[in-house]
Amino acid sequence: MTLCVSLRHRFRGFMLDAAFEAPPGVTALFGRSGSGKTTVVNAVAGLLRPDEGRITLDGTALQDSANGIWLPPHKRRIGYVFQEPRLFPHLTVRQNLLYGARLAPGAGGHEGDFDRIVGLLGIEALLPRRPGALSGGEASRVAIGRALLSRPRLLLMDEPLSALDAARKAEILPFLERLRDEAGVPILYVSHALSEVARLATTIVVLEAGRVVRAGPAADMLSDPAAAPLLGVREAGALLPARVVAHHADDLTELAVSAGRILLPRISAEPGTRLRVRIPAHDVILSRARPEGLSALNILPATVTGVKRGEGPGVIVQLRAGEDLILARITRRSAEALALEPGTDCHAIVKSVAVAPADVGTG
Structure with a gap:
């Protein structure tokens, strides 16, 4: 399943003009803060309506400004994991997860999905707890599980590890690798941490000042001397x-x-x-x-x-x-x-x- 994005949107003092393709796997949007990464993800999710653009997922148009097409967020079947987990504090982990399952097409009768995703993310022991009793890494895994249980065609992850310390990042990275390899859902992953990108990404798209300046398979990008200044020479x-x-x-x-x-x-x-x-x-x-x-x-x-x-x-x-x-x-x-x-x-x-x-x- 391929995501094709072509966007133009003007903010005060900033112009986003970006186009790229995200093939199956994990496509990392990489760049400094303010380069336009979150804006692109919000446009794909339908939380931002760009001035101009065309976004297609597996050939289906989510937006096509030239033809007056714009699907609202709830019709796009896209899961979104934010920087903060945004779990419902009054619900248990199980209830938070089941809320995501309620949003899935043809909701009901998906107990197999629930068990598979809970096992994939290693959150079986967390099911009776409330969000206030979870660590940062545990809460992030629950948020990912809730998004997956909505049966998305695409998963958006906007710097899901940025609020975690090094120990919690080390805890959750193996689960993200399993997600990449086993969940079967393409992922658009936002980060400005090259070590994260190198560990997870199959494709890298580099944004700078609202424009795509380089894109390609992760192994090719990370081994290209010409890409080092864009990715960070010290982190190459x-x-x-x-x-x-x-x-x-x-x-x-x-x-x-x-x-x-x-x-x-x-x-x-x-x-x-x-x-x-x-x-x-x-x-x-x-x-x-x-x-x-x-x-x-x-x-x-x-x-x-x-x-x-x-x-x-x-x-x-x-x-x-x-x-x-x-x-x-x-x-x-x-x-x-x-x-x-x-x-x-x-x-x-x-x-x-x-x-x-x-x-x-x-x-």
Whole structure:
């Protein structure tokens, strides 16, 4: 199911002029505060009626200003999860969830949906509680469950983790991954946190000052040196598909990647589990020859495929390691000393402890 968006809307001092396609999976709208992300989501939900535009979901027009089409929100079959959970405080978790089920087409007789979604989000034990007795992460999961029980054709999530601390974010991210992989509902996900986007997104759309400045598959975008300034040079880092091979007695987990094996601090996943690992560009060191006598455990043979020079002293180097692309952020002086250019063979070195647990997800 594909969402196609083309919008123009003028606010005082701000013009939104954005067009993109969101294929099945998680499409992340990424950008700074004020770039227009929430405005786009509100237009898709029908909470904002743009001056001009056309929005279609799987070929059905939700809005087409040229032909006078505009479906009100309750006819769009779209679930919306806001920054705050917005649960009914006087109802239990079960009653909040059942309220969402009442909004589903042909409501009634969907006990199987209820049990499946409660299990998917791990909220069985929360059903008798009221929202005031829930943690932030628990309340967010209940809000997601309520939206899913309305049987939406599309799920909108507007920075659902922004109000949570790091511990609560770490708690809920695995559930969002399960939602992406198992719920079967396309998701439009708003965030300005690149680590979140890298962990969850299958497609990234970058907004800046109301316009789409870059869009594409997440793995391609995150490994493109030209996209690094848009995503944030300090946060740049590429995704590596990996598979858990073994857990060792010294609390390191061995992963297979296309260029060889890497070791990371113990990951709670069974051998054989497929992961996506974000390798921060600033934690990758380059060497022309294979180094000896280093404390770093991960040394991958690679070939330079691109060098992106910025305005300051930094350089983003793109490397192919096996079948995957890696980014390294080094100084221009180092790049010149190593004579790095497309086609140069080298080795990418990554410290095991440099990859944070939040940078390892399923997928």
